Amino acid sequence: MAAEELSNKRVIFKDYVTGYPKEEDMILTSATVPSKVPQGSTAVLLKNLYLSCDPYMRGRMSKPINRSYTDAFTPGSVIIGYGVSKVVDSGHPDFSPGDLVWGMTGWEEYSLVTTPKGLTKIKYTDVPLSYYTGILGMPGLTAYVGFHEICSPKKGETVYVSAASGAVGQLVGQFAKLMGCYVVGSAGTKEKVDLLKSKFGFDDAFNYKEEEDLDAALKRCFPDGIDIYFENVGGKMLDAVLLNMRVHGRIAVCGLISQYNLTQREGIYNMTSIVTKRIKMQGFIEPDHKHLYPQFLEAVIQYIRDGKVVYVEDIAEGIEKAPSALIGLFTGRNVGKQVVLVARDR
């Protein structure tokens, strides 16, 4: 039986970006895709349900100059990112039609994935499927390994999280509270600051945009200094944090979103603190720690079921909204994890 054609809206990456990305850097097109994988191939055909908007994607929009941990997007090709999908057809022995998976897919309604090793079958479906773009996906494991493995937290320590209402930050704060730490977060609107205190249980929070002096804000929140800083933003915030770290403090560098779109990055001037306070600063990315996913999943699914951890998502409906949702990350427009709903069909 010949494969019928499915109509397939897609988001195409136009060209390399400098400075802040704009909606016009992505183009919505219509195409078609065969409803079956090529005979004899080990590909899988996915129907995409949710697409994930993540800050690291900004790096893939830049012209590839320095080697990085992700390749650049290809101008004229579909944008690639994490998503949650349903298997429509499969030539691969590990996947069958109807399977729910999460992993790397295209920003389109249907994706033909020729090497499905980047896909993980979804084990628990008693939670929103979109969670596999967030708390149970890459950002969740990022928060888990960043906090538990990189920061080596101890009960009673003081923890500071920047971009604290974001996909990763909200989880770091809650993991730190579960560990018995004193936790302060910062965010860029009153709504987000309220969320940190009322919903995620942070001990304190502040709006960094309303602080004239970040050093003073941190001294107010941490009169005895910071043991652990979970770094999501970089720039001036990192410089102020360095002045407020305690001896033997740890900084997990997860991202530096404040710097990604700057053509001239902000300088860090307080590096002497690294020596005088004997600080460990360590960058990390989730793919290096994939082997911890099963342990992470069992722990966090239980936290969710027991109501010990909550998760806030910002869901844009329709693939047409994907470009705007992605660029919104870089001005902090999203409240919680930014997801794009492509299709409700489970």
Added chain:
Amino acid sequence: MAAEELSNKRVIFKDYVTGYPKEEDMILTSATVPSKVPQGSTAVLLKNLYLSCDPYMRGRMSKPINRSYTDAFTPGSVIIGYGVSKVVDSGHPDFSPGDLVWGMTGWEEYSLVTTPKGLTKIKYTDVPLSYYTGILGMPGLTAYVGFHEICSPKKGETVYVSAASGAVGQLVGQFAKLMGCYVVGSAGTKEKVDLLKSKFGFDDAFNYKEEEDLDAALKRCFPDGIDIYFENVGGKMLDAVLLNMRVHGRIAVCGLISQYNLTQREGIYNMTSIVTKRIKMQGFIEPDHKHLYPQFLEAVIQYIRDGKVVYVEDIAEGIEKAPSALIGLFTGRNVGKQVVLVARDR
């Protein structure tokens, strides 16, 4: 019997310093000291043989604003630092006249040390006693723990050392060679660069003052990148190194001598490498690792006896030369470990 008085030349710290320290920031005076410790005290009276000039002392010359790991010097009081001394008199059960010790003493001919817990008895005297200000003292343990504990080196890795002919750098390079690493160092004169290659066995070396582009110099020396950077200088050098680190690279931050005398520090702009390369950057100081001294001493005394490690010192003769020797560190005038010989008497 009443104690006779000994004449005692001393180097007094004049007042807090901003910018580069000058000889005039220290004053040579003459005083006297009783030749016996006060009856019933547990003090020891030391005859100082060698005094150590170390970069960290610059921090003690600044007005105490930020908490640091060392207290500031007291204006009008004698300068304090590491030294090698002979016990002249002792009220302490652990020390007897004639003992040779190393540790914290005063910049003077004789020092009355009231709490001698900072003194270590010298176990091996078949090496120059001045070595206990360097290879067998604080700088030696600094190099040892910084390289072996903080950098977790593996055979075959690439290692870069800045200020590589200094008290610490020359040892890091030799420890790295003994480990089977590929080692490159930088220094600020042709004489020092030659020393690195001819005497200390570095695989390659360059004069950073003659390089227009530090990034290009590092790319030339490390076409495949740097696994381990032993940081002694900071500023522009650190920024260039960040661009040249390999994935999972380690940076041990021992000191930032290029920045200590600047009223406006240089900014670090390439922090994104910390994430993309998953770099661990860790500051450390030797006092945190004092428990490793016995293990370090046995290893390194054997290296010295077997000729596996050599050490170059720059010895200024006479306590009158101490101020000039100290400030010379900050312009790189010393070749090798800077020591001041106060008295030859063993």
